[in-house]
Amino acid sequence: MYTGHEEKKKVDKNKYLLMKTDIIIAGVGGQGILSIAACIGMAALENSMHIKQSEVHGMSQRGGAVQSHLRISDREIFSDLIPLGKADLIISVEPMESLRYLPWIAKDGWVVSNTTPVKNIKDYPDTEEIIKSIKLLENHVIVDADKIAREIGSPIYSNMVVLGAAARFINLKHENIESGIRAIFARKGSEITARNLEAFNAGWQLSANIK
Template sequence: MNVPRIHGIVLSGVGGQGVLSLAQILLEALRRSGLHALQSEIHGMSQRGGSVHAQVCYSEIPLTSPILDEGGADLLVALEPLEALRYVSMLRMNGHLVVAEEPQMDMAGYPPLDDVYAALKTVRGAHLVDTEDLARRLNHRQAGGMALLGMASKFLPVADAVWHEVIAQRFEAKGARVTEKNLEAFEAGRGLIHDPVGA
């Protein structure tokens, strides 16, 4: 008998990058897709610059906990490269990592960026994106998080229409232009993953 398993997503970044917003969008999109989904509390320092992470679990069967064991995540969405390394041990062997290359180097002792990138590139299933360049091209300073969500969406069982609906509702209070820019960033991210092998 093929018993549905529990899937997990880890989101990591620093305070002020929107980890909570991305987790809530993910949770709602999964639920609207007919899945059982739970989100952990946001762990870490919520103030700008502090390390932050959240976990989202989903399955076709009811869940009792949103907490993942090490090696239990199918997907790691990291808004900061060093934060990606901090949580990469959470990934399954065949998991996927989508990570912003733009560092938040406010902390003392930040390692050389070339070393961080080299370590990330050894991770099977790693997808690095220059979110700073993407933000410039889209003329949207905060495009990075939504672009990463767009990349991550290629590995999740959620229809395009559901993503668009949830994102539009999330930003509608901020006006049509903000909503449009976030949808544009989401689609730009989706376009960066052409063949989601093992999705």
């Protein structure tokens, strides 16, 4: 847009580095992907960043493939959808779902995926084949989040393990996301909050050597 206002913005752009992360969170309806989005969103909000978060509601939620486009930035965000080839990160709680949104991933973007499949369709492919395909990607992190979550107490924490493993690729500090998790789970009590934080930090450790 060619207005005085926009001109000023163009100058500002050069002044400081853009701090943004465009994230696609993927999984199957009911796997807690909106909790992941809420924790990151809360952390970004506490950091006074701009946020847009697009969700799936309605029919597709019933055991179908679901995704959330989450965009955080220190600038105003326009589109609620991440453009193709612009996502910095795909966080997937299910391995096959991590590959569904590859057309959105940026050239230097990262894919962080859980290994435990949700086999609710007849023609679910061989899990090994899926893992192999993920490993072919240049930037990937694969975690057995369900196993770690079970050690912590229940597979329901697997979403936080995956978030932990992905956290290094988000333009937010570790303690910011921890604080976001605390805020989101506060109403569920200190015990559940502690388990979620534990799961998050277990995931964080897993990607320690990567970045």
